[in-house]
Amino acid sequence: MPFRIHSHANGSHTLVDEENGQAMHSRIGPRLEANLVYAARARIEERLSAAPDYTLYDVGLGTGSNVTATLDRIRATPAARGRLRIFSFETKPDGLGAALANLGDFPELADWAGPLEDLFRKSAADFRVGDVDVEWRLLVGDFYARMSEAPPPDDLFFDFYSPKIVPELWSYSAFARIREKIGERDARLFTYSAATPVRVHLFAAGFFVGAGVSTGVKSETTIAATRPGLLESPLSKEWLRKLETSASVAGPRFDELKIRVLNHPQWKLHSAN
Numbered sequence: 001m002p003f004r005i006h007s008h009a010n011g012s013h014t015l016v017d018e019e020n021g022q023a024m025h026s027r028i029g030p031r032l033e034a035n036l037v038y039a040a041r042a043r044i045e046e047r048l049s050a051a052p053d054y055t056l057y058d059v060g061l062g063t064g065s066n067v068t069a070t071l072d073r074i075r076a077t078p079a080a081r082g083r084l085r086i087f088s089f090e091t092k093p094d095g096l097g098a099a100l101a102n103l104g105d106f107p108e109l110a111d112w113a114g115p116l117e118d119l120f121r122k123s124a125a126d127f128r129v130g131d132v133d134v135e136w137r138l139l140v141g142d143f144y145a146r147m148s149e150a151p152p153p154d155d156l157f158f159d160f161y162s163p164k165i166v167p168e169l170w171s172y173s174a175f176a177r178i179r180e181k182i183g184e185r186d187a188r189l190f191t192y193s194a195a196t197p198v199r200v201h202l203f204a205a206g207f208f209v210g211a212g213v214s215t216g217v218k219s220e221t222t223i224a225a226t227r228p229g230l231l232e233s234p235l236s237k238e239w240l241r242k243l244e245t246s247a248s249v250a251g252p253r254f255d256e257l258k259i260r261v262l263n264h265p266q267w268k269l270h271s272a273n
């Protein structure tokens with residue numbers, strides 16, 4: 001199997017990709033991470049109640065934990081209704097296959113085993129959760145190559161391996177492509193990384209950027225949005241000091257990107273408030 005199961009001290013499990021040695025989840029495990037960083041922050045179940053047609057990009061499907069944590073919340077919310085379209089992107093869907101073959105280690109997936117099996121075998125799962133029609137599609141291959149096949153998103157769960165390992169997936173030009181895809185819509189991007197270069201690239205690509213909660217492993221995570229009103233905790237000007245002090249931000253285009261960040265409308269909003 002190209003994936004091996006790794007046990008965490010808290011009793012949870014994750015998959016390690018044998019090819020690159022990367023674990024899919026931090027030591028808090030898939031379910032806690034999925035809730036803290038993605039499902040409980042995005043509260044898609046509330047959005048569905050208010051605007052009943054929603055498109056979610058699940059970028060880096062892995063075991064499907066981020067989506068199934070969201071489905072759990074929808075199931076527990078009777079007011080949720082309408083249509084949820086989910087587009088999961090994944091280069092190695094065998095990770096999902098490995099999780100499905102070891103449901104004892106991923107018990108929180110068990111309730112959704114039917115849709116997950118459909119997704120794994122047919123790249124499509126259509127089902128109902130309460131009053132919500134879910135259309136879940138798997139686009140196998142590189143996210144940036146296949147993104148054009150999906151309609152623009154309302155939310156993105158952005159969960160690639162670390163930006164230190166795959167910086168090209170977290171680059172300025174990568175986020176600029178996502179920002180362009182979103183266009184005039186309201187949209188949010190949730191990710192576990194709070195790395196300064198990641199936030200620089202998000203700002204430079206035109207997103208407003210805020211802090212997400214601590215996971216215990218990360219003291220902060222990140223939520224980016226197309227409008228400041230979509231953020232609960234927008235970064236304040238204090239954060240700009242990181243541009244001076246963080247050695248990690250240096251890069252070939254840093255001077256150009258820094259000017260974009262310093263001129264970002266987020267800082268004007270703060271001084272106006």
Ligand SMILES: C[S@@+](CC[C@H](N)C(=O)[O-])C[C@H]1O[C@@H](n2cnc3c(N)ncnc32)[C@H](O)[C@@H]1O
Pocket residue numbers: 023024025030034059060061062063064065066067089090091092095141142143144159160161169
């Ligand atoms: C951190 S794991 C995601 C964990 C997952 N969200 C979950 O709920 O279990 C990152 C995933 O991104 C996938 N991946 C890596 N590069 C990719 C790319 N360019 N496009 C799409 N998926 C990619 C990996 O194969 C891996 O499954």
